[in-house]
Amino acid sequence: xxxxxxxxxxxxxxxxxxxxxxxxxxxxxxxxxxxxxxxxxxxxxxxxxxxxxxxxxxxxxxxxxxxxxxxxxxxxxxxxxxxxxxxxxxxxxxxxxxxxxxxxxxxxxxxxxxxxxxxxxxxxxxxxxxxxxxxxxxxxxxxxxxxxxxxxxxxxxxxxxxxxxxxxxxxxxxxxxxxxxxxxxxxxxxxxxxxxxxxxxxxxxxxxxxxxxxxxxxxxxxxxxxxxxxxxxxxxxxxxxxxxxxxxxxxxxxxxxxxxxxxxxxxxxxxxxxxxxxxxxxxxxxxxxxxxxxxxxxxxxxxxxxxxxxxxxxxxxxxxxxxxxxxxxxx
Amino acid sequence: xxxxxxxxxxxxxxxxxxxxxxxxxxxxxxxxxxxxxxxxxxxxxxxxxxxxxxxxxxxxxxxxxxxxxxxxxxxxxxxxxxxxxxxxxxxxxxxxxxxxxxxxxxxxxxxxxxxxxxxxxxxxxxxxxxxxxxxxxxxxxxxxxxxxxxxxxxxxxxxxxxxxxxxxxxxxxxxxxxxxxxxxxxxxxxxxxxxxxxxxxxxxxxxxxxxxxxxxxxxxxxxxxxxxxxxxxxxxxxxxxxxxxxxxxxxxxxxxxxxxxxxxxxxxxxxxxxxxxxxxxxxxxxxxxxxxxxxxxxxxxxxxxxxxxxxxxxxxxxxxxxxxxxx
Amino acid sequence: xxxxxxxxxxxxxxxxxxxxxxxxxxxxxxxxxxxxxxxxxxxxxxxxxxxxxxxxxxxxxxxxxxxxxxxxxxxxxxxxxxxxxxxxxxxxxxxxxxxxxxxxxxxxxxxxxxxxxxxxxxxxxxxxxxxxxxxxxxxxxxxxxxxxxxxxxxxxxxxxxxxxxxxxxxxxxxxxxxxxxxxxxxxxxxxxxxxxxxxxxxxxxxxxxxxxxxxxxxxxxxxxxxxxxxxxxxxxxxxxxxxxxxxxxxxxxxxxxxxxxxxxxxxxxxxxxxxxxxxxxxxxxxxxxxxxxx
Numbered sequence: 034x035x036x037x038x039x040x041x042x043x044x045x046x047x048x049x050x051x052x053x054x055x056x057x058x059x060x061x062x063x064x065x066x067x068x069x070x071x072x073x074x075x076x077x078x079x080x081x082x083x084x085x086x087x088x089x090x091x092x093x094x095x096x097x098x099x100x101x102x103x104x105x106x107x108x109x110x111x112x113x114x115x116x117x118x119x120x121x122x123x124x125x126x127x128x129x130x131x132x133x134x135x136x137x138x139x140x141x142x143x144x145x146x147x148x149x150x151x152x153x154x155x156x157x158x159x160x161x162x163x164x165x166x167x168x169x170x171x172x173x174x175x176x177x178x179x180x181x182x183x184x185x186x187x188x189x190x191x192x193x194x195x196x197x198x199x200x201x202x203x204x205x206x207x208x209x210x211x212x213x214x215x216x217x218x219x220x221x222x223x224x225x226x227x228x229x230x231x232x233x234x235x236x237x238x239x240x241x242x243x244x245x246x247x248x249x250x251x252x253x254x255x256x257x258x259x260x261x262x263x264x265x266x267x268x269x270x271x272x273x274x275x276x277x278x279x280x281x282x283x284x285x286x287x288x289x290x291x292x293x294x295x296x297x298x299x300x301x302x303x304x305x306x307x308x309x310x311x312x313x314x315x316x317x318x319x320x321x322x323x324x325x326x327x328x329x330x331x332x333x334x335x336x337x338x339x340x341x342x343x344x345x346x347x348x349x350x351x352x353x354x355x356x357x358x359x360x361x362x363x364x
Numbered sequence: 365x366x367x368x369x370x371x372x373x374x375x376x377x378x379x380x381x382x383x384x385x386x387x388x389x390x391x392x393x394x395x396x397x398x399x400x401x402x403x404x405x406x407x408x409x410x411x412x413x414x415x416x417x418x419x420x421x422x423x424x425x426x427x428x429x430x431x432x433x434x435x436x437x438x439x440x441x442x443x444x445x446x447x448x449x450x451x452x453x454x455x456x457x458x459x460x461x462x463x464x465x466x467x468x469x470x471x472x473x474x475x476x477x478x479x480x481x482x483x484x485x486x487x488x489x490x491x492x493x494x495x496x497x498x499x500x501x502x503x504x505x506x507x508x509x510x511x512x513x514x515x516x517x518x519x520x521x522x523x524x525x526x527x528x529x530x531x532x533x534x535x536x537x538x539x540x541x542x543x544x545x546x547x548x549x550x551x552x553x554x555x556x557x558x559x560x561x562x563x564x565x566x567x568x569x570x571x572x573x574x575x576x577x578x579x580x581x582x583x584x585x586x587x588x589x590x591x592x593x594x595x596x597x598x599x600x601x602x603x604x605x606x607x608x609x610x611x612x613x614x615x616x617x618x619x620x621x622x623x624x625x626x627x628x629x630x631x632x633x634x635x636x637x638x639x640x641x642x643x644x645x646x647x648x649x650x651x652x653x654x655x656x657x658x659x660x661x662x663x664x665x666x667x668x669x670x671x672x673x674x675x676x677x678x679x680x681x682x683x684x685x686x687x688x689x690x691x
Numbered sequence: 692x693x694x695x696x697x698x699x700x701x702x703x704x705x706x707x708x709x710x711x712x713x714x715x716x717x718x719x720x721x722x723x724x725x726x727x728x729x730x731x732x733x734x735x736x737x738x739x740x741x742x743x744x745x746x747x748x749x750x751x752x753x754x755x756x757x758x759x760x761x762x763x764x765x766x767x768x769x770x771x772x773x774x775x776x777x778x779x780x781x782x783x784x785x786x787x788x789x790x791x792x793x794x795x796x797x798x799x800x801x802x803x804x805x806x807x808x809x810x811x812x813x814x815x816x817x818x819x820x821x822x823x824x825x826x827x828x829x830x831x832x833x834x835x836x837x838x839x840x841x842x843x844x845x846x847x848x849x850x851x852x853x854x855x856x857x858x859x860x861x862x863x864x865x866x867x868x869x870x871x872x873x874x875x876x877x878x879x880x881x882x883x884x885x886x887x888x889x890x891x892x893x894x895x896x897x898x899x900x901x902x903x904x905x906x907x908x909x910x911x912x913x914x915x916x917x918x919x920x921x922x923x924x925x926x927x928x929x930x931x932x933x934x935x936x937x938x939x940x941x942x943x944x945x946x947x948x949x950x951x952x953x954x955x956x957x958x959x960x961x962x963x964x965x966x967x968x969x970x971x972x973x974x975x976x977x978x979x980x981x982x983x984x985x
Contacts, residue, residue, distance in 0.1 A: 127884075
């Protein structure tokens with residue numbers, strides 16, 4: 034099948050202090066690494082879920098793929114070209130092939146523009162004005178199940194679900210190959226979540242789209258993704274097929290995440306693994322394996338040495354000194 | 365604080381609340397009956413627009429100025445909250461009934477130290493300042509804040525989100541209330557922090573002997589924490605009962621569909637997630653009959669014409685649906 | 692693929708009346724008064740050529756310094772020029788100076804402020820330094836200094852007003868731009884490939900303009916007063932051009948002969964200032980709740 038996107042050793046840094054402040058504080062390195070070392074790939078026509086908590090760096094990864102932020106190291110290969118090294122002209126055309134859906138559906142729509150104008154924005158930006166704009170707008174709005182009248186509405190007049198659908202229409206306007214969706218179900222009631230997800234799935238089948246879905250919602254991603262990458266403090270700590278990871282997590286953090294998801298069944302109340310503490314600060318990264326501060330299985334080696342990525346079964350990678358053996362069914 | 369007799373902490377009877385708006389009167393709550401027994405956790409589950417916020421605001425009489433309570437009573441132990449004077453209400457709020465809100469970032473005053481905010485809650489106490497400070501420190505320790513003594517002098521922004529929510533819980537429990545109302549307290553937190561807060565609430569409930577009213581849209585949290593569950597839809601209580609009954613034998617079609625739609629409950633990974641078709645009705649012009657009937661697949665003759673009364677399924681399990689008419 | 696099969700209802704969105712803002716404005720009594728005054732003054736200024744009974748320069752020495760008569764409804768000045776006509780033309784001067792300077796300030800301030808907010812940090816620091824320096828300077832002294840060097844004229848007045856008021860607009864535009872820079876919709880536009888020029892003019896300007904318009908409407912009466920003041924001192928319009936300020940100035944010299952010049956200069960000045968102030972405040976009230984809603 035082939036990969037549509039391959040990320041290798043990605044690193045993204047943000048400045049914390051300006052030059053003057055850094056000088057005063059004798060801060061040699063006024064940066065934090067939001068993304069430290071991330072390698073992952075997305076198969077053509079499939080969906081990769083990027084799972085992590087706030088501060089894990091998952092949103093930054095999404096933004097670096099479309100170069101809303103610049104990588105400080107590593108490569109992002111899209112069809113044999115490194116996105117990190119693309120010129121600004123090439124980037125403009127890249128954004129026809131990769132598009133993004135944002136977390137807050139209403140806030141990601143320019144408030145003084147109508148829905149029709151927003152959907153056609155990609156065409157205007159890329160100078161594709163030969164097409165019949167009205168017809169295109171109608172096609173797109175109907176593709177997401179809203180009727181024509183919506184083309185004249187303003188973002189603040191839409192409900193969350195309707196605004197999300199407009200976001201989908203806009204993201205798919207130029208027929209991209211890869212769509213990055215940031216928390217596609219945030220703010221949606223459970224009874225209507227399925228609508229957006231089913232739409233995304235149908236479009237994927239119809240158009241051969243690949244998706245990168247950034248989320249912290251584990252029950253949803255289980256149904257939506259083929260593969261999963263778990264991010265902690267800017268590193269991928271486990272990656273593999275969704276099914277395998279949910280049935281047999283290898284990394285203690287993955288198990289902790291899965292255990293923390295509340296089950297809608299009062300008979301399943303017992304917790305399997307409880308994670309104490311909170312995500313450490315990015316400016317004071319723990320030594321060795323960065324998860325050791327919260328890991329109930331940490332031993333001396335975990336404090337001293339960084340774990341190396343191991344392939345514990347074909348296409349399943351874990352960064353842990355003592356990953357759980359796969360034969361054990363735990364979940 | 366516990367009572368010697370078995371009065372429920374809260375007994376809401378036939379409560380209806382309307383909001384006056386330009387377009388007309390919004391019938392936000394209609395004939396709500398709800399009881400919170402002592403030392404129990406009751407969960408209210410519902411989606412947007414179901415009225416759960418209106419309900420908890422009614423308990424503490426914090427409704428907006430265009431709201432009017434058109435019928436019913438809310439009894440706290442043996443008094444009707446709706447008939448209380450302002451000074452009685454002041455006595456009630458923060459002391460006998462306290463609340464934890466959704467967003468820990470905005471619930472705390474950013475320019476006053478945490479210690480001072482906690483000591484301020486004890487304003488009714490005549491103890492010395494030192495004694496109050498000790499109490500505040502003890503509370504912080506109870507909710508799992510390390511170095512509590514030093515942290516009393518820190519400002520809210522110096523704590524992380526998870527810790528801020530713990531502080532809010534500590535503040536709510538300072539006066540040993542009979543009822544703690546928690547309004548989506550973990551929605552703004554990541555899943556591992558959420559699990560910690562829920563665990564904390566479970567522990568504290570036992571040490572403090574209070575009842576908890578837990579409002580959430582997350583069925584998993586409700587199943588984990590609550591003894592009894594109340595399901596709300598478009599301003600009505602459509603089903604309520606013991607948590608095991610509700611999750612294993614839900615009687616109302618809405619509850620059944622809600623459970624079906626929850627992705628965490630769907631065992632096999634699926635391509636097409638279920639949804640509930642249609643949308644929540646307009647609360648200004650209510651459809652006749654059962655409020656859920658326009659979206660219900662099991663509806664039959666009386667559903668579209670008559671609003672169903674509450675039927676009893678078993679001792680604690682009640683449902684507002686004609687399908688349960690014969691018990 | 693039929694999306695209709697997935698979504699059971701493509702229900703309507705919340706519709707709003709297009710004229711809701713205008714209606715709200717008119718409901719406010721002071722706003723209504725302000726609007727009426729402003730419309731009247733603007734109308735009379737535009738149509739001065741047709742309404743004014745006389746040319747503002749025309750002399751009639753025999754009729755000098757008279758009180759109101761049927762020929763001259765507000766009397767005449769020391770050179771026999773019709774006071775009413777001069778007052779009408781004075782309105783034209785006041786309004787054109789005000790509208791031209793305020794429009795220029797708004798446009799220049801909007802552009803520079805947006806540049807400071809959206810552009811590179813270094814540019815921002817330089818621009819802010821310039822704005823702050825201008826604001827630190829006392830306006831009147833600056834005006835007097837410039838006029839003394841360059842000589843009095845309306846264009847000088849406009850230039851001085853524009854230079855001293857641009858920083859006010861620029862600061863607001865900059866603050867709003869900074870706030871918008873990191874919002875999701877700007878990020879979304881950038882992710883679609885929009886270049887900075889497009890982002891600024893198509894997406895930032897519409898969301899930044901409202902507070903600037905409110906400032907402009909509050910600034911108009913201020914500029915009118917500045918022009919009147921400068922003309923009163925002889926540093927504004929050059930005779931024989933009529934300005935309310937110059938009419939007032941002449942009127943004070945001849946007040947024992949006829950009080951009507953002072954009235955013809957002062958009353959329109961006060962009314963216009965009040966009218967624009969009421970309108971500006973009403974506009975702000977209309978826009979403020981809307982801004983909160985957004």
